[in-house]
Amino acid sequence: MLDQSIQDLLSRSLKRIEAAQSPAELEAVRVDALGRKGALAAFSKEMGKLPPDERKRIGMVLNQAKQSLESSYESRERAFAADALSARLDAEWLDLTLPAPGPRRGHLHPITRIQRELEDLFGSLGFTVLDGPEVETEYYNFDALNIPATHPARDMQDTFWLDGGRLLRTHTSPVQVRGMERLGPPLRMIAPGRVFRNESVDASHEHTFYQLEGMMVDRNVSVGNLIYFMKTLLTAIFHRDVTVRLRPGYFPFVEPGFELDIQCLICGGPGCPVCKQSGWVELLPCGLVHPNVLRTSGIDPAVWGGFAFGLGLTRLVMMRYGIDDIRQLQGGDLRFLEQF
Ligand code: PHE
Secondary structure, three states, X not given: OHHHHHXXXXXXXXXXXXXXXXXXXXXXXXXXXHOOOXXXXXXXXXXXXXXXXXHHHHHHHHHHHHHHHHHHHHHHHHHHHHHHHHHHHHHOOOOOOOOOOOOOOOOOOHHHHHHHHHXXXXXXXXXXXOOOOOEEEHHHHOHHHOOOOOOHHHHHOOOOEOHHHEEEOOOXXXXXXXXXXXXXXXXXXXEEEEEEOOOOOEOOEOOEEEEEEXXXXXXXXXXXXXXXXXXXXXXXXXOOOOOEEEEEOOOOOEEEEEEEEEEOOOOOOOOOOOOOOOOEEEEEEEEEEOHHHHHHOOOOOXXXXXXXXXXXXXXXXXXXXXXXXXXXXXXXXHHHHOOO
């Protein structure tokens, strides 16, 4: 009797193991047949009531059935594990022969880009590109430019003073003097670079910004030459007509001096924070080089004349791209810079 029941259980369980579709179904068979409270355990208990001979024989039958179930269970379990592994390998397949993605490519800062464009433009007009130190002496930043210590014009540019009478240059004009000393007349030069002012920062003021200085010294240089170069410059920069106005402007190193303003390209005239609500933006202070400045640099003003201008590169970039807050340009926020 018990024999038959064990055989029945065995064949039923083997079929169920074979038919199991998931590790969970397989586990259910194991619990039913092999578990602590399963069918084999129950048979084992019953077996205890049999006479010794019979008990021994049934014990062997039971053992065989158990072994056969266990080995069938294990091989099915291995098959499930192998299936799971190959499914995972399919899903996570990786082609190690593919080229690795390269580093993310950046681009030039908009100020650098406009600076290089202007270097090309002026290069084609025969101007040399010069560089000068950002930490300057009082002599080059002020005295040689006809701004002696007692001159009220020193207050026009709030200065970061350093130890030993040095300073952070407040404009690129000191490179005019260095250029005249180095090259002598006739000369055509531009000097782009960073300048510093001790100002409180707002949407239109920064302590650090960029200018592009320009200077031409030759015989018979007139206001007409100056205006011609300024017009060429603005047309090349904006690729369109911009409304400009020329006002007299005071700078100790030029005479006569002018302020060339352009109509604000951000608001188009009605007024905004960038143009301080005036509709106009000062972009291009300029003028004819003051005789004192030529003389100081060893150039005879009776023979030579010149013009000079100081283009606000930072302002220019703001106008060109419609940026209404100067602080963003040096803010270092890539989300901002990536737009250009
Ligand atoms: N250096 C002057 C400034 O920064 C600008 C300027 C340059 C004016 C050249 C005239 C000629 O304010």
